[in-house]
Amino acid sequence: MIVCVAVVGHQNNPLYIQSFTEADDALKLHHIVHCSLDVVDERVNNPKKSGPTLNETFLGLLYPTENYKVYGYLTNTKVKFILVTTDLDVRDADVRNFFRRFHAAYVDAVSNPFHVPGKKITSRTFAERVSTIVKSFGLSSAG
Amino acid sequence: MAPVAPRSGDAIFASVERVNAELFTLTYGAIVRQLLTDLEEVEEVNKQLDQMGYNIGIRLIDEFLAKSNVARCVDFKETAEVIAKVGFKMFLGVTASVSNWDADGTCCSIVLEDNPLVDFVELPDTCQGLYYCNVLSGVIRGALEMVSMKTEVTWVRDMLRGDDAFELQVKLLKQVPEEYPYKDDE
Amino acid sequence: MGREVSESCVDSLLTEMVSSYCDRFYANKPDLAARRIEAIGFQVGLQLSERYTMERPRFSDHLEAIKFICKDFWSELFKKQIDNLKTNHRGTFVLQDNRFRWLARMSVDPSPENGDLSQDNPPAENKAAQATSMHLYFPCGIIRGALSNLGIPCAVTADISNLPACSFVVRIKA
Numbered sequence: 001m002i003v004c005v006a007v008v009g010h011q012n013n014p015l016y017i018q019s020f021t022e023a024d025d026a027l028k029l030h031h032i033v034h035c036s037l038d039v040v041d042e043r044v045n046n047p048k049k050s051g052p053t054l055n056e057t058f059l060g061l062l063y064p065t066e067n068y069k070v071y072g073y074l075t076n077t078k079v080k081f082i083l084v085t086t087d088l089d090v091r092d093a094d095v096r097n098f099f100r101r102f103h104a105a106y107v108d109a110v111s112n113p114f115h116v117p118g119k120k121i122t123s124r125t126f127a128e129r130v131s132t133i134v135k136s137f138g139l140s141s142a143g
Numbered sequence: 144m145a146p147v148a149p150r151s152g153d154a155i156f157a158s159v160e161r162v163n164a165e166l167f168t169l170t171y172g173a174i175v176r177q178l179l180t181d182l183e184e185v186e187e188v189n190k191q192l193d194q195m196g197y198n199i200g201i202r203l204i205d206e207f208l209a210k211s212n213v214a215r216c217v218d219f220k221e222t223a224e225v226i227a228k229v230g231f232k233m234f235l236g237v238t239a240s241v242s243n244w245d246a247d248g249t250c251c252s253i254v255l256e257d258n259p260l261v262d263f264v265e266l267p268d269t270c271q272g273l274y275y276c277n278v279l280s281g282v283i284r285g286a287l288e289m290v291s292m293k294t295e296v297t298w299v300r301d302m303l304r305g306d307d308a309f310e311l312q313v314k315l316l317k318q319v320p321e322e323y324p325y326k327d328d329e
Numbered sequence: 330m331g332r333e334v335s336e337s338c339v340d341s342l343l344t345e346m347v348s349s350y351c352d353r354f355y356a357n358k359p360d361l362a363a364r365r366i367e368a369i370g371f372q373v374g375l376q377l378s379e380r381y382t383m384e385r386p387r388f389s390d391h392l393e394a395i396k397f398i399c400k401d402f403w404s405e406l407f408k409k410q411i412d413n414l415k416t417n418h419r420g421t422f423v424l425q426d427n428r429f430r431w432l433a434r435m436s437v438d439p440s441p442e443n444g445d446l447s448q449d450n451p452p453a454e455n456k457a458a459q460a461t462s463m464h465l466y467f468p469c470g471i472i473r474g475a476l477s478n479l480g481i482p483c484a485v486t487a488d489i490s491n492l493p494a495c496s497f498v499v500r501i502k503a
Contacts (some may be wrong), residue, residue: 055389108426114265156335163330166339
């Protein structure tokens with residue numbers, strides 16, 4: 001199950017963060033997202049470590065914690081997407097598929113002429129699309 | 144002149160030069176946003192969008208008449224149908240329909256269920272009075288004026304305001320005799 | 330999605346946008362009009378670069394990003410690539426389009442830019458040149474917006490000394 005997704009701007013400014021748990025652990029999830037940003041920066045600035053995935057937008061597993069797995073994605077425009085899941089057995093294809101759909105939703109959201117670049121994404125359509133993508137995570141990766 | 148069969152909107156749209164709608168949609172959006180910044184008042188933005196549309200309409204009518212083979216429509220009823228079925232299709236790639244005719248045939252609605260201008264658009268709360276697509280009403284008014292029909296075009300429904308379609312009411316105010324399609328000062 | 334509109338829609342919208350700003354909103358302030366038109370282009374460039382880089386790896390340097398503008402980005406907009414790319418290797422790039430579509434379409438338009446003829450007629454040629462340069466603030470803004478969003482702050486100007494060719498000069502800010 002996906003418990004949190006986030007969009008973070010190129011100056012590490014949060015543009016969108018949404019958790020999907022009943023429990024009152026939003027703060028903890030936000031902290032996990034925050035910590036993952038350093039891992040992204042490190043990956044990108046030390047490309048040797050990432051080997052064959054050099055410059056690929058999908059950054060893979062950033063780090064596992066005891067209860068979560070954290071995945072990252074960095075667009076060409078230096079915007080970070082973070083995914084936190086409680087699934088321990090995650091298929092790479094599912095995560096890639098998730099980010100691909102999430103990226104498309106993000107691009108449409110920032111195409112709204114009233115969206116101000118660098119400011120939080122307040123679009124209701126985006127929130128709904130994200131919620132749909134999150135719900136269908138892992139169900140099928142055929143798309 | 145022997146009547147030539149008017150071409151369908153689909154056929155014309157297939158034959159004209161086309162571009163990615165994204166460029167058009169995003170450019171229009173950027174213009175609206177810039178107008179809001181520069182003119183400040185939403186009412187004034189509505190007015191200017193309509194004016195821009197009017198200027199576009201008086202230019203587009205020639206291309207429309209040339210490519211569609213439609214004879215100058217004398218009848219307002221026929222004209223409205225042609226705008227909806229052929230005009231919208233050949234420029235925007237979408238079809239509109241005509242409904243809600245009044246008894247004397249001088250007022251109707253043009254209804255659009257799909258509209259490339261608003262892809263990606265969500266109106267912020269601060270712009271509730273904005274007629275985002277007001278350029279369209281201006282285009283219709285301008286184009287009709289060039290074929291001697293003076294009209295008033297107003298929005299009835301707007302999907303950006305939560306309605307289920309876009310609906311423009313077109314009201315014929317005055318029809319100038321057909322002998323004077325162009326201005327006389329040339 | 331692949332939605333399309335007729336090219337006339339874009340042409341008429343751009344023509345009208347430029348004449349609204351130059352002849353109506355900022356009639357006696359061409360500098361301000363130019364800045365607004367560039368700003369509109371900037372927003373469009375920003376959004377388009379987001380869209381058109383969606384399915385590709387990140388660029389590793391400036392040259393790669395500029396090449397993307399010349400090839401894929403330009404093709405999306407104009408169905409052709411930039412014809413010639415030059416650089417002085419010190420942060421200046423010159424992108425030449427041998428037949429820039431927005432100018433080509435404009436110059437064949439026989440109708441005057443705006444319906445009302447102004448009282449004092451400046452030399453027609455001069456006025457046409459000014460109208461042309463006003464039109465170019467929009468594509469300059471698009472290029473600057475796209476590159477800025479890709480992490481390359483720059484200034485973009487246009488050179489039309491070889492019409493119908495048009496060169497866009499990109500100066501990357503250090």
